[in-house]
Ligand SMILES: NC(=O)C1=CN([C@@H]2O[C@H](COP(=O)(O)OP(=O)(O)OC[C@H]3O[C@@H](n4cnc5c(N)ncnc54)[C@H](OP(=O)(O)O)[C@@H]3O)[C@@H](O)[C@H]2O)C=CC1
């Protein structure tokens with residue numbers, strides 16, 4: 048257990064999220080920013096700075112290697128970067144021990160609630176489509192949040208209910224877990240998602256909007272402070288918010 052002020056490093060520090068995380072860590076009196084690194088920097092600086100925890104908001108191509116490196120080096124990892132597959136997560140889980148990891152596709156409390164509510168509604172209204180909208184510089188589609196929402200909806204569906212799958216028409220978005228996901232990319236947007244359920248003569252829409260990247264910061268700081276005492280790999284901020 049850490050017996051000093053928690054020392055935090057940030058990977059992707061010059062990016063949209065990384066820069067916001069650096070500001071949030073600097074402003075929090077319980078944690079200390081000891082390294083702010085971007086694409087051209089050596090990860091060794093994380094060790095040299097004595098970081099206890101490293102936050103990764105980099106790129107889907109680098110997050111796997113970064114996180115494996117951190118865990119092998121004994122540095123707890125808080126990962127917000129998208130792109131980790133289930134296989135990747137299994138491999139990272141096997142590397143925990145010297146250090147722990149928290150991976151969350153979305154650190155905004157409202158988005159976590161949107162996903163949890165969607166899981167619950169799916170048991171009653173299994174017909175659903177997802178519309179996710181993001182800024183036009185986002186490199187991945189569908190978003191990590193949409194993929195996670197689809198997975199939770201699939202978990203929440205009652206097996207007994209037979210949902211007719213999408214009809215395969217090309218304008219039905221990318222199908223994941225049998226759920227069509229529509230991705231919108233436009234300047235002016237930050238991160239937005241609608242989960243639209245349909246039933247007999249009715250619809251139910253759950254919508255979340257991140258209108259500023261500060262929306263993610265309470266969740267990131269919670270994960271930074273919790274990761275040293277959460278053994279192994281934790282996937283999803285909901286476990287830090289709701290599990291006892
Ligand atoms: N979980 C959550 O709540 C959220 C997750 N995200 C996710 O976070 C990720 C980053 O998003 P965003 O901040 O908008 O992206 P940006 O492109 O703005 O920032 C990423 C930064 O990381 C740098 N980088 C790339 N590879 C490395 C590396 N190997 N080591 C260190 N730095 C590196 C990039 O440098 P360069 O430009 O030179 O490549 C860039 O400065 C995305 O996957 C996004 O989906 C975003 C918001 C919330």
Ligand SMILES: O=C(O)C1=N[C@H](C(=O)O)C[C@H](O)C1
Pocket residue numbers: 129152153181182185189190191192193237238239
């Ligand atoms: O790239 C982003 O901006 C975001 N990425 C995450 C995702 O892919 O779900 C989280 C949030 O939607 C913002």
